[in-house]
Amino acid sequence: GESVGLHLPTLSVQEGDNSIINCAYSNSASDYFIWYKQESGKGPQFIIDIRSNMDKRQGQRVTVLLNKTVKHLSLQIAATQPGDSAVYFCADSTGGGNKLTFGTGTQLKVEL
């Protein structure tokens, strides 16, 4: 079946460093990918999305890279701040924004 998974359950970075969170997906038909940030006790917060016709998309301090050849997705956070500490989920769907399948999540810890 289709699944989205993350390589690292926990990522610790120093404040100011860049963070890279990785995600592997298995459904070759997936054409829409989203990264969400979830703080403790709260709902997921949209960070950035990318469609399968793109390889890279940049936002404010964040960049998402998509490698369809190896079914790999990454989220890069520049100059990581303490407020970035949270669990990050990737999710994918087919048909552009329909049912999302979530990965297991990566806990990002920013050390001062």
Added chain:
Amino acid sequence: GAVVSQHPSWVICKSGTSVKIECRSLDFQATTMFWYRQFPKQSLMLMATSNEGSKATYEQGVEKDKFLINHASLTLSTLTVTSAHPEDSSFYICSARVASGNTIYFGEGSWLTVV
């Protein structure tokens, strides 16, 4: 930005009772809403997809008679946990897809504790 509101944010109920959770899109119309369940330290598990004016589509393993979903309008979907048991205690999250596009926004979640 788009806002999805859930109510209540947290609720405690007795075993055997039913509890209703509301999900509202405050500033946009949502033809499709999704209901998720999340256990601590785990990912979101999709329970059902709710389409306005039609029956919800439940994921495999989710009891539709236990988790009643109603999507009566373009801005409101409700999840009713019937005959709740302690194992139903969880964090329930809804999301809504903007009718005019593909972006999906999430609510802040509702904590349910069944005692």
